[in-house]
Structure formats: structure tokens, C-alpha cells
Amino acid sequence: MASSATYTLGVTDPPLTVSRRLATIKHFGRILAEEISGFQNPARRVKSPKIEVAQPKALAAKDLTACLDTAHIQTIGGILLDDHSFQN
Numbered sequence: 001m002a003s004s005a006t007y008t009l010g011v012t013d014p015p016l017t018v019s020r021r022l023a024t025i026k027h028f029g030r031i032l033a034e035e036i037s038g039f040q041n042p043a044r045r046v047k048s049p050k051i052e053v054a055q056p057k058a059l060a061a062k063d064l065t066a067c068l069d070t071a072h073i074q075t076i077g078g079i080l081l082d083d084h085s086f087q088n
Contacts, residue, residue, distance in 0.1 A: 015049040022048050 013021075022043065029041030059067070 015051050019048045019051060022046060 026043045029043045033039045033041050
């Protein structure tokens, strides 16, 4: 027996989940409207929730310096070389 999944748009769902599910429903409605004469997509007027995009956080100057000081590794043709390889 095949199981059927039920998806709901709940108040407690994260906005990104709601947005994805709503986009799927809207797309399905567009397909039905193309295929079935007279069908009107009821989801076309539903607005997706606003999704806040997290802004990247910059490293502090001392943290950036520490990263650069510890990561003096370069590659030439996939071979890892440290700073001492370049000294004559």
C-alpha cells in the first residue's frame, strides 16, 4: 500500500520552508491552469513570507592577521609548499 504524505503550511514552520512549499503549490497551480481550460490558480495571490538574508560577518583585524600568519601555504601544480621552500 502506498503512503501519502500531507504537507501543511504551519504557523510554526520557518519562513524558508513556507516559501519553498508555497512556490511548489504556485507552480503546480500554473501547470494546472495551462492544462485545464478555465482553471484559476487560487495560490497566485498568496504572498510569500519575507526571508531575512544573514549578512556576512567580517573578521576583526587581529583575527585576519592571525589567519594570514598561520596559513602561509602555497600550491604549485597541486603540491603544497611552505614558505621555506622559496628561500635560497
